[in-house]
Amino acid sequence: MSRRARVVALCAAVSLVPVTAACSGNDAKPKAHDSSASSGLVATRWWSNSAGTTGTEIDANRPQALAGKLRPSASDYCSMLKQTVAAGKSILPGVTAQDPALLASTKAFVAEIQAVAPASVAASWKVLGDVVVAFVESGGDPTKVKGTDTKAVQSAVGTIAADAKGTCHVNLAAVVH
Numbered sequence: 001m002s003r004r005a006r007v008v009a010l011c012a013a014v015s016l017v018p019v020t021a022a023c024s025g026n027d028a029k030p031k032a033h034d035s036s037a038s039s040g041l042v043a044t045r046w047w048s049n050s051a052g053t054t055g056t057e058i059d060a061n062r063p064q065a066l067a068g069k070l071r072p073s074a075s076d077y078c079s080m081l082k083q084t085v086a087a088g089k090s091i092l093p094g095v096t097a098q099d100p101a102l103l104a105s106t107k108a109f110v111a112e113i114q115a116v117a118p119a120s121v122a123a124s125w126k127v128l129g130d131v132v133v134a135f136v137e138s139g140g141d142p143t144k145v146k147g148t149d150t151k152a153v154q155s156a157v158g159t160i161a162a163d164a165k166g167t168c169h170v171n172l173a174a175v176v177h
Helices: 003-015 065-069 074-087 100-116 119-137 150-168
Strands: 028-030 041-043
Touching: 041 100, 065 100, 074 100, 074 150, 100 119, 119 150
Parallel strands: none
Antiparallel strands: 028 041
């Protein structure tokens, strides 16, 4: 597969899954006590599950911390997907590696969705989650995401989207921007 084809496939696959916030508006708030944050924003959850609630702040130094408290749960999983679609979250708007709030929310959401994902989609979320985090860390530049098996990513996206629609009654295409 050519480099251009890999880039197009990666962008298409990542854009089909609503997994991160752009950390603006209601998703983040000014953080006066941390001058090191380049965005001046703090990542907050737009989702909730049995470990964290909507609106709680995400620790930028340990964004995956709450994932360790979670177990596979169809209820939490479907709820997180529904809340993400309802909030209109997508990876594409405002992706920048220089925004620590975006990176923190991405890592937190991916870790938590992976933790609650039912067995039928757990492996797909592992594949896709790693790519999504790498994509955000790259500043949204798919050419900087190395070693991606685009066929595996496309398969993961298809599995996740079909399961979300069939099991959770969520159309992930609703948040593609």
